[in-house]
Amino acid sequence: MSLILTPNLVDPDGIYEKLIALHEGRDAADSQRVNARLILTLINHIGDRETILEAIAVAAGGKV
Amino acid sequence: MTDVRYGHVWRSIGPSPRPAATADEVPVVIAGAGPVGLAMALDLGRRGHRVVVLTRLDYIAGGSKAICFSKRSLDIMDRLGVGQRMVDKGVTWNVGKVFWKDRPDPVYQFDLLPVKDQRRPAFINLQQYYVEEYLVDALAELPGVEIRWGHEVRGVAAHDGGVSIEVGTAAGSYAIEAGWLIACDGNRSPIRTMLGLDFEGRIFEDNFLIADIRIKEDRPAERWFWFDPPFNPGKSALFHRQPDDVWRLDFQLGWNIDREECLKDANVERYIRAMLGPDVAFEKEWYSVYTFQCRRMARFVHGRVIFAGDSAHLVSPFGARGCNGGFADVDNLGWKLDLVLGGASPDLLESYNDEAIVTADENILNSTRSTDFLTPKSEVSEAFRDAVLGLAAEHAFARPIVNSGRLSTAISYPDSALSTPDEDDWTGGVAPGSPALDAPLGEGWLLGELGDRFVLLQAGGGATAPEGLDTIAIDSAIALARYGLEAGGAYLIRPDHYVAARWRRPDAAKIARALARAQGGDPR
Numbered sequence: 001m002s003l004i005l006t007p008n009l010v011d012p013d014g015i016y017e018k019l020i021a022l023h024e025g026r027d028a029a030d031s032q033r034v035n036a037r038l039i040l041t042l043i044n045h046i047g048d049r050e051t052i053l054e055a056i057a058v059a060a061g062g063k064v
Numbered sequence: 065m066t067d068v069r070y071g072h073v074w075r076s077i078g079p080s081p082r083p084a085a086t087a088d089e090v091p092v093v094i095a096g097a098g099p100v101g102l103a104m105a106l107d108l109g110r111r112g113h114r115v116v117v118l119t120r121l122d123y124i125a126g127g128s129k130a131i132c133f134s135k136r137s138l139d140i141m142d143r144l145g146v147g148q149r150m151v152d153k154g155v156t157w158n159v160g161k162v163f164w165k166d167r168p169d170p171v172y173q174f175d176l177l178p179v180k181d182q183r184r185p186a187f188i189n190l191q192q193y194y195v196e197e198y199l200v201d202a203l204a205e206l207p208g209v210e211i212r213w214g215h216e217v218r219g220v221a222a223h224d225g226g227v228s229i230e231v232g233t234a235a236g237s238y239a240i241e242a243g244w245l246i247a248c249d250g251n252r253s254p255i256r257t258m259l260g261l262d263f264e265g266r267i268f269e270d271n272f273l274i275a276d277i278r279i280k281e282d283r284p285a286e287r288w289f290w291f292d293p294p295f296n297p298g299k300s301a302l303f304h305r306q307p308d309d310v311w312r313l314d315f316q317l318g319w320n321i322d323r324e325e326c327l328k329d330a331n332v333e334r335y336i337r338a339m340l341g342p343d344v345a346f347e348k349e350w351y352s353v354y355t356f357q358c359r360r361m362a363r364f365v366h367g368r369v370i371f372a373g374d375s376a377h378l379v380s381p382f383g384a385r386g387c388n389g390g391f392a393d394v395d396n397l398g399w400k401l402d403l404v405l406g407g408a409s410p411d412l413l414e415s416y417n418d419e420a421i422v423t424a425d426e427n428i429l430n431s432t433r434s435t436d437f438l439t440p441k442s443e444v445s446e447a448f449r450d451a452v453l454g455l456a457a458e459h460a461f462a463r464p465i466v467n468s469g470r471l472s473t474a475i476s477y478p479d480s481a482l483s484t485p486d487e488d489d490w491t492g493g494v495a496p497g498s499p500a501l502d503a504p505l506g507e508g509w510l511l512g513e514l515g516d517r518f519v520l521l522q523a524g525g526g527a528t529a530p531e532g533l534d535t536i537a538i539d540s541a542i543a544l545a546r547y548g549l550e551a552g553g554a555y556l557i558r559p560d561h562y563v564a565a566r567w568r569r570p571d572a573a574k575i576a577r578a579l580a581r582a583q584g585g586d587p588r
Contacts, residue, residue, distance in 0.1 A: 005459045012464040013433050016452075020436060023444045031444040058459065 074126035079214030100373030100390035101248030102199035107398030109209035120216035130387035154188030253375035265359020295338035382469035399559035412584030484565035493548030503543035524551030
């Protein structure tokens with residue numbers, strides 16, 4: 001697996017705070033829009049096809 | 065916390081008589097006999113100062129308040145001589161478990177393993193009234209410290225040379241002329257209000273129910289935290305052990321509630337039985353409903369009036385940063401005010417203002433982030449939170465993001481004006497502005513040897529310390545490694561056990577300059 005599934009963030013609390021702040025004051029549709037933009041930006045940064053497919057599989061596997 | 069009720073008596077003491085003299089002159093008056101005010105009195109009293117503590121209560125209050133005391137606080141209490149009593153009575157704990165919905169296994173678990181080769185554990189749980197009792201007992205040994213029970217500050221007039229205080233008692237009022245007034249009078253601080261000072265920050269629209277109960281069952285001393293459990297749907301809950309078979313249960317209630325109704329025994333017991341099972345046998349110790357705020361004063365030092373503890377800064381309880389943050393204030397202020405009372409320039413107290421604000425801001429930041437994770441403010445925030453919890457159960461990467469409270473640790477002051485910046489290359493060790501690390505030393509512990517004065521920690525001889533500066537030679541491999549020290553190197557440690565300066569090869573002049581700087585003097 002080339003997808004990193006171990007902790008890899010230097011400042012998880014600070015980054016999470018920014019992520020939630022991105023949605024402040026937005027309605028559901030607008031939140032969906034910025035989430036989609038964020039994901040597309042990140043998968044471009046990752047670039048590697050296999051890694052992205054593994055991440056998609058992880059996302060799909062989360063059962064609530 | 066903002067709804068501590070004082071009606072509950074832990075230890076009755078009775079009112080102190082009104083002083084015979086019509087005008088009392090005291091170098092230091094401390095308002096408030098909570099843990100922060102009492103620890104402040106102990107620090108200054110042990111340094112030989114005359115201190116009067118004023119408290120409107122004439123008893124030690126019971127009830128559910130602070131319970132988690134950090135290693136850093138225990139180190140401070142060791143310095144003040146009451147650490148061992150706290151540890152002997154307290155419940156030491158390491159394991160925290162985070163549960164989500166109805167999953168029987170934790171989605172995340174952390175282990176605050178006892179830090180190896182240090183005297184104190186990461187945390188103990190101990191009811192606040194025990195801490196207050198131990199501090200009151202220690203103060204009774206100090207002839208210079210007087211606690212006046214049932215004496216309330218009714219008026220404050222600050223002037224250049226001190227503070228005029230009007231004190232009310234059941235037997236009539238009287239005046240005190242104080243050199244310094246330290247306001248440890250809690251989150252609603254009457255002194256802050258009397259002086260018309262600000263208290264800015266964020267109010268969280270949520271209520272939490274605390275039930276401290278006695279259960280005679282042998283359950284592990286672990287911190288259990290639930291997100292969205294079946295017994296409190298959509299909200300959070302906490303379960304934590306205290307001494308005497310007392311357990312702290314904490315339930316998030318939401319904002320629009322009838323607080324009186326929530327506090328009725330029948331309602332609280334419904335929550336308790338939902339969490340612990342319908343047949344659980346328990347005794348009520350104390351129930352209360354609290355809300356919280358994250359806020360602080362813009363400044364903690366206002367001329368001759370100095371604020372410490374909840375009067376100066378407030379956080380949410382998640383992370384145990386309230387009382388532990390207050391003890392950090394005491395630790396920082398004690399030696400500085402001691403120097404000022406001994407003739408140093410009051411400008412030194414500006415460093416208390418700066419460093420205590422660094423501490424408060426870090427505590428507020430962590431506490432705010434925890435609260436936002438615990439109680440998401442929007443649907444999308446909740447979706448992210450639940451995604452983190454779901455992923456955490458399956459993948460290690462999401463676990464550091466799970467935030468059920470970031471527990472209090474010692475806070476560094478990287479930009480402190482009192483620190484001398486490194487001139488050598490250091491790859492490890494303890495940077496200036498950071499707290500000294502404990503390590504075994506001889507038969508005891510390094511922090512125990514530091515005491516409450518400036519100290520030079522030296523490895524393998526080297527420079528001669530300036531006159532009046534005590535030297536401690538460290539030789540154990542653990543201590544040398546922890547400080548990154550080799551023969552000839554040295555650390556200058558402040559009375560509050562923070563690193564002021566360090567050198568690979570110091571000379572006496574450098575040490576003297578760093579010492580002057582750390583005492584608020586001109587470093588040149």
